[in-house]
Amino acid sequence: MESKYQLAVIGGGPAGMAAALKAREKGIEEIIVLERDEYLGGILPQCIHNGFGLEYFNKELTGPEYAERFIGDLKESEIEVQDETMVIEINDKKEITALSKDKGIMKIKAEAVFLAMGCRERTRENIKIPGDRLAGVLTAGTAQRYTNIEGFVPGKEVVILGSGDIGLIMARRMKLEGAEVKAVLELLPYSNGLIRNQVQCLADYDIPLKLNHTITRIEGKDRVERVKVAEVDDNLDPIPETEEWIGCDTVLLSVGLIPENELTKGMGIDLNPVTGGAEVNEMRETKVPGVFAGGNVLHVHDLVDWVTEEAEIAASGIADYLKNERVKKENSLNLKAGDNLNYVLPNKIEYKDHNRNFVKLFMRVKKPMEEVEVHFINKGKTILKYNKDFALPGEMLTLNLPEKIIDENMKNIKISIKKQDKEDLYEK
Amino acid sequence: MKLSKRKADIVVIGGGVIGTAIARELAHFKLDIILLEKEADLACGTSKANSGIIHAGYNASSDTIKGRMNVKANSQFDKICADLNVPFNRIGSVVVGFSENDLKKLKEIKANGEKQKIEGLEILGKNELRQKEENINPEAKYGLFAPTAGIISPYELAIAYGDNAVLNGAEVMLNTKVTDLIVENNSLKAVKTNKGVIETELVINAAGVFADKIAKMGRDEMKIKPRKGEYHLFDKEYGSLVDHVLFPIPTDRSKGILVTPTVHGNLLVGPNSQEIDNKNDLSTTREGMEEIMAGAKKLIPDLPQDGVITSFSGLRAVDESGDFIIGFSDSTEGLIHTAGIQSPGLSSTPAIADKVVELVKEYAKGNKDFELEYKKEFREKNPEYPHYNDYKDKKDKWEYYIKKDNDYAKVICRCETVTKGEIVDAIQRPVPAQTVDAIKRRTRAGSGRCQGGFCGPRVVEILAEELDISALEVTKRGGDSNILAARAKELILEKKAGERDGK
Numbered sequence: 001m002e003s004k005y006q007l008a009v010i011g012g013g014p015a016g017m018a019a020a021l022k023a024r025e026k027g028i029e030e031i032i033v034l035e036r037d038e039y040l041g042g043i044l045p046q047c048i049h050n051g052f053g054l055e056y057f058n059k060e061l062t063g064p065e066y067a068e069r070f071i072g073d074l075k076e077s078e079i080e081v082q083d084e085t086m087v088i089e090i091n092d093k094k095e096i097t098a099l100s101k102d103k104g105i106m107k108i109k110a111e112a113v114f115l116a117m118g119c120r121e122r123t124r125e126n127i128k129i130p131g132d133r134l135a136g137v138l139t140a141g142t143a144q145r146y147t148n149i150e151g152f153v154p155g156k157e158v159v160i161l162g163s164g165d166i167g168l169i170m171a172r173r174m175k176l177e178g179a180e181v182k183a184v185l186e187l188l189p190y191s192n193g194l195i196r197n198q199v200q201c202l203a204d205y206d207i208p209l210k211l212n213h214t215i216t217r218i219e220g221k222d223r224v225e226r227v228k229v230a231e232v233d234d235n236l237d238p239i240p241e242t243e244e245w246i247g248c249d250t251v252l253l254s255v256g257l258i259p260e261n262e263l264t265k266g267m268g269i270d271l272n273p274v275t276g277g278a279e280v281n282e283m284r285e286t287k288v289p290g291v292f293a294g295g296n297v298l299h300v301h302d303l304v305d306w307v308t309e310e311a312e313i314a315a316s317g318i319a320d321y322l323k324n325e326r327v328k329k330e331n332s333l334n335l336k337a338g339d340n341l342n343y344v345l346p347n348k349i350e351y352k353d354h355n356r357n358f359v360k361l362f363m364r365v366k367k368p369m370e371e372v373e374v375h376f377i378n379k380g381k382t383i384l385k386y387n388k389d390f391a392l393p394g395e396m397l398t399l400n401l402p403e404k405i406i407d408e409n410m411k412n413i414k415i416s417i418k419k420q421d422k423e424d425l426y427e428k
Numbered sequence: 429m430k431l432s433k434r435k436a437d438i439v440v441i442g443g444g445v446i447g448t449a450i451a452r453e454l455a456h457f458k459l460d461i462i463l464l465e466k467e468a469d470l471a472c473g474t475s476k477a478n479s480g481i482i483h484a485g486y487n488a489s490s491d492t493i494k495g496r497m498n499v500k501a502n503s504q505f506d507k508i509c510a511d512l513n514v515p516f517n518r519i520g521s522v523v524v525g526f527s528e529n530d531l532k533k534l535k536e537i538k539a540n541g542e543k544q545k546i547e548g549l550e551i552l553g554k555n556e557l558r559q560k561e562e563n564i565n566p567e568a569k570y571g572l573f574a575p576t577a578g579i580i581s582p583y584e585l586a587i588a589y590g591d592n593a594v595l596n597g598a599e600v601m602l603n604t605k606v607t608d609l610i611v612e613n614n615s616l617k618a619v620k621t622n623k624g625v626i627e628t629e630l631v632i633n634a635a636g637v638f639a640d641k642i643a644k645m646g647r648d649e650m651k652i653k654p655r656k657g658e659y660h661l662f663d664k665e666y667g668s669l670v671d672h673v674l675f676p677i678p679t680d681r682s683k684g685i686l687v688t689p690t691v692h693g694n695l696l697v698g699p700n701s702q703e704i705d706n707k708n709d710l711s712t713t714r715e716g717m718e719e720i721m722a723g724a725k726k727l728i729p730d731l732p733q734d735g736v737i738t739s740f741s742g743l744r745a746v747d748e749s750g751d752f753i754i755g756f757s758d759s760t761e762g763l764i765h766t767a768g769i770q771s772p773g774l775s776s777t778p779a780i781a782d783k784v785v786e787l788v789k790e791y792a793k794g795n796k797d798f799e800l801e802y803k804k805e806f807r808e809k810n811p812e813y814p815h816y817n818d819y820k821d822k823k824d825k826w827e828y829y830i831k832k833d834n835d836y837a838k839v840i841c842r843c844e845t846v847t848k849g850e851i852v853d854a855i856q857r858p859v860p861a862q863t864v865d866a867i868k869r870r871t872r873a874g875s876g877r878c879q880g881g882f883c884g885p886r887v888v889e890i891l892a893e894e895l896d897i898s899a900l901e902v903t904k905r906g907g908d909s910n911i912l913a914a915r916a917k918e919l920i921l922e923k924k925a926g927e928r929d930g931k
Contacts (some may be wrong), residue, residue: 025749086839088820096804099816099847101838104830105823123879125738130712133740135909139881150885152899152912153919178919194547216714221910249913 006030006322008096008110010087010263013042014304015295015311017070018115020079023114024314028322031079032108034098035088037261041067043141044304046148049169055305066304082106087289092267092288112318114276115264115286115293118313119300121166122256124218129161131217136224139259140166140254144173153177155250159227160184161215163191163198165302165394167254168259172201172297179270180420181205182246185213185229190368192394194302209377214238215251224249257300275299281350282359284310292318295403299345299362302396306362313360320351327352331411335401338416339365340391349406358400358427363415365391371420378413391417403419432624435460436790437798438620439628441606441642443467444475445582445765445774448589448635449781454788455596458801462626463590463598466605468906469866470859473636477659477710477742478870480582480684481673483576483775484521486541486549487683489509493752497776499544504778511809512588514581516908521577521636521673522552524727525570530677534572536835537678541574548575563669565729577673581615581691582774583869587859588810594858595807602862603906606635609645609763616646616762629798630765630791632784637745637755639767643759647759647881650767654707654743657699658716660724662735663877667693674727683771685723687731692817692872697724697731699742708715710741717903737877744770751779752776756791759834765790813853815871816845840890841883843876848890853895862895864888865905888912 006028009016012035020033039045044052047063056061057069074081084101096108121139143154158174160167171181184202189211191198202209210229216238217228223305224247230238249362255403259276261269269278269286277298278286284294294314295307309371318324333349342364349359372391386399401413429750430641440451443465451463466471482505509516510862525534531551540550552571560573592602603621608620609631616628643650644751667689674685677745690696694896698720719737725731747753747768759761764787768782773780792800804874818837819826829836829849836849854870861867864874868889875878888911892899913919 018482036839055897084838086845088840099837099845101834104837105827106836120878121881123737123881125733125736128717128736128739129716130739131716132711135904135911138884142881142884145885146912147916150889150899151916153914153916154911155913156919176920177916178921178923217711219711221708222903222905222907290871299737390590 002095002193004030005032005108005110007032007112007114007318008094008108009033009114009116010090010096011042011116011118011297012040012081012083012215013116013118014044014067014070014297015118016114017074018308018311019114019294019315021077022312023234024079025319026316026319028319032083033074033079034085034087034096035081035083038084040071040083046145047169048148048200049173050058050391052304055303056308061394063304081407084380087263088252090263090267094290100347112290112292112322114318115261115291115297116295116298116310117260119259119296121210121253122176122258124251124253127255129215129218131219134218134220134224135222136220136236136250137218138250138252140170140252143170143252147173147177151156151178152297155179155248157182157248158213158230159246159248160252160254162186162254162256163193163209164254164256165193165237167252168193168201170199170254171207172205172208175205177205181207182248185210185215187214187232188212190393191309195392196396216243218251223249227251232241232339257296259297259300261297264293264297267310272343272347274334274368278404279347280345281348281379282346283351284314284346285321286315299364302394306398309360310362317416325378329408331409333406333410335361336412336414337363338375338414340369342366342416344415355404356403358402361399361401363397363399365393365397367415368392369417369419372417373420375416375418376401376413377416378410382415387420387425433622434626436626436628437631438458438462438630439464439617439826440632440634441627442588442634443470443590443600443602444473444634444636445471445586445589445777446636446780447632448586448593449777450632450634450766450784451591451593451598451600453597453600453781453785455593456802456806458803460863461593461598463593463600464604464606464621465600465602466904468603468863470600470602470660471869472584474745475586476583476755477740477773478582478600478657479659479688479769480580480690480777481521481686481688482516482580483550483772484541484546484577485772485775486537486545486572486574487542487678488772489604490544493754494546494772494776495503496599497752497779498772499546501779503774505578505580505833508579508778512585512592513810514585514588515626516578516580518578519672520576521675522557523572523675523677524557524564524568525677526567527569529627531570532667533677534570538572543761546574546576548799549573556655560672561670563730564674564730564828565727568727577672579688579691580774585774585777587870591858592807592810594674595810596803600859602859606642606645609642611647611760614760616760618656626881629795630762630764630788632766634766636769636859637743638888639745639765643765643767645759646757646763648757648763648765650753650765651748652767653748654704654709655746655770656702656709656741656743658712658741659696659739660717660719660736660739661740662697662732663693663737664693666695666732666735668694669728669731676723676726685720687727688723691724694737696737697721699847707743710743712739712741716741738875738879744802749757752780756787756900762791782823800849813850813857813870816847817872840886841871841873841876843878843882845900846871846873846883851887852894853889855891862891862904863890863905863909864911867891882909891913
């Protein structure tokens with residue numbers, strides 16, 4: 001039998017929870033949240049470190065504390081939550097099939113769907129590190145789950161590849177557990193982690209960060225015994241003369257995250273090769289009307305606070321969609337990434353101003369740069385400019401595009417990051 | 429550890445596809461059969477890392493044992509796989525040619541195949557080739573189509589043979605390494621293992637790349653050289669890039685780097701061919717990875733570089749004759765070798781097992797004390813261990829299993845949609861899964877795109893629970909391959925205690 005809902009939320013992590021709550025606040029009654037794990041919160045319950053909530057709650061919280069605020073509200077709201085329920089399939093008619101521990105095979109028909117499946121970690125196999133296939137090679141997130149949820153330490157002598165936030169956090173975590181962290185290696189000339197994590201997780205614990213380094217081979221009999229480490233050249237290729245062995249029993253990988261969009265693709269929604277997520281309008285609606293996406297399934301965030309905010313933006317859009325309160329613009333306005341920008345989200349603005357003063361843009365920088373100007377360019381002219389002290393790939397750039405500068409006829413805005421030109425003033 | 433002393437009629441050494449198939453066929457008789465496997469699971473050697481192809485049989489000449497065995501075995505797979513619940517799909521193969529010279533070669537291969545009565549061989553022109561394979565290299569001009577070639581899951585075949593052997597009374601001893609063969613008066617008396625001595629009438633050597641080591645224990649000379657082949661496995665997203673097994677023009681040494689869909693819907697490319705010395709070397713190399721990618725791209729140029737979800741190596745067990753060795757020992761009575769089983773070894777499996785049964789019958793004729801009598805009841809079929817993936821399109825039938833046990837509704841591996849019920853089944857099968865890799869081979873949990881990142885901790889938990897051991901004792905594949913090192917806080921407390929004592 002098929003149950004009907006106004007809104008089905010796929011995933012009970014931070015994005016899914018925030019969207020469900022916001023949609024309820026906006027008057028949507030029939031909501032169901034489908035969660036594959038045994039508990040809500042997504043990856044937050046295993047993130048026992050602090051640093052969450054500074055943007056959204058103006059308060060520093062741990063991951064579980066951040067999650068708990070939403071879990072509590074969700075309980076109070078009496079929104080239906082199905083845990084241990086894995087969505088297997090969604091078609092473009094928004095018919096959902098799921099396997100549920102309590103309910104067996106569930107069929108759900110939803111008027112709107114919010115995709116919030118999060119992301120997965122890239123693996124050793126994805127980045128093709130040659131050598132023996134052994135115990136002791138795992139992603140940093142899996143190691144985090146073992147340590148913080150299951151109560152086991154995965155190794156005693158650790159080398160970490162990748163200085164993204166999870167890698168940095170796990171370096172400190174392993175150290176606190178009494179393991180020896182021999183090095184954190186980073187392929188690029190800079191860390192992609194938040195600056196505060198670089199300081200608080202490595203520098204404060206004397207863990208060496210080796211930039212421009214990678215692992216070229218993993219060896220051992222049953223378990224990792226050593227890794228071969230090399231410096232890389234400008235093309236990121238290992239330099240053979242620099243190779244050296246480091247003894248260790250564990251390799252943790254923090255080499256990137258991939259949005260989990262298998263369900264999205266199943267609906268015929270193409271993914272953007274840069275973000276790994278769907279292309280969306282300002283309401284985070286995909287090309288299938290009524291199907292929205294937000295959080296790490298759309299693009300990988302560094303702060304959960306932005307996930308929450310993005311999900312709330314989507315939920316407001318979902319409410320407007322369900323109430324049929326949207327008015328389409330004559331021309332949709334495309335937002336494009338220009339110089340030193342990997343991407344900008346949303347990809348386009350399709351609907352008329354609806355009690356909004358601005359559209360918040362989420363952007364990812366390509367290379368680190370100091371003292372920059374962010375140019376919003378239309379037809380070759382800068383129509384808006386922000387100054388920033390720095391722009392880093394590891395920290396999402398969020399800027400507002402004020403409604404008042406959007407002209408009804410505008411079709412494209414390109415956003416470019418340039419070095420502040422101090423001479424500029426004098427030349428003109 | 430107290431070592432036991434026990435008796436058997438036949439000891440099969442090696443739990444690969446050959447050893448398990450032999451044990452299963454011998455289990456038709458009223459015999460005490462023990463199969464010994466040094467690893468923590470069946471199919472840990474060559475049987476787990478090969479192309480998974482059932483060849484049509486046109487490659488090797490009918491003058492060779494391997495040529496005859498391949499042709500004979502090919503038609504047996506439909507029944508065996510149906511009986512044992514092993515995924516097998518006769519999708520056909522195409523050898524791809526680029527030049528007039530290649531065409532000549534394809535015609536030669538076709539003639540060799542027809543000589544052996546292989547049906548349906550057909551030379552394809554450019555258009556026919558493109559009709560069969562739309563993504564093939566536009567420069568490819570010719571093909572040799574063989575409809576009887578198929579794809580199979582080789583490790584699942586070995587495990588299913590093992591299960592069936594056990595269901596029919598054989599015993600499988602895992603983690604049991606043969607340390608010596610006891611021979612008296614040129615006659616085999618017993619097998620020494622790390623777990624004790626087994627007195628036996630007959631020993632079947634099916635030890636793969638280590639068959640020469642076993643032969644030597646039985647006073648025979650043999651030299652098996654390992655030849656390594658590396659593979660890439662691609663995400664299921666790319667499984668439909670090809671519809672048949674695609675080969676390049678073969679060389680004297682190998683069938684070349686192939687591109688094939690797998691029975692589970694992935695895309696597999698490889699192997700290269702590399703002579704090595706170390707029989708335990710299953711490592712992958714940067715050069716090898718690049719070589720197979722380049723080789724595969726000659727057939728399918730649009731192969732996505734970042735679609736690989738895992739890479740692995742396997743060893744071919746090559747005798748210097750280049751052929752299989754199947755027969756009685758030259759020096760020791762009661763010893764039968766099945767050695768040098770390189771490609772098309774998997775494709776020859778049932779024929780090799782049948783041949784060994786013949787040899788055993790021959791042995792019985794000459795030995796009055798060794799009687800062979802068929803069992804009245806032999807279970808041809810394995811019970812079904814259901815997999816959700818096989819019921820994707822008939823979900824109402826899956827409800828039936830959920831109603832029996834709602835563990836079948838609890839998804840543990842999200843990439844491959846594997847439920848807890850399937851994992852518990854794997855642990856309770858006749859040859860039980862006791863390691864994380866063994867679970868993976870039986871259920872596919874952890875073999876998807878996240879490679880066990882998400883389900884790993886859950887699988888460890890289920891293994892610990894079902895086997896009633898601590899999670900600390902759970903291994904990836906036996907030996908010292910423990911997944912976890914210590915309980916949380918244990919290391920730091922030890923360290924602090926150490927520091928205190930130091931002061």
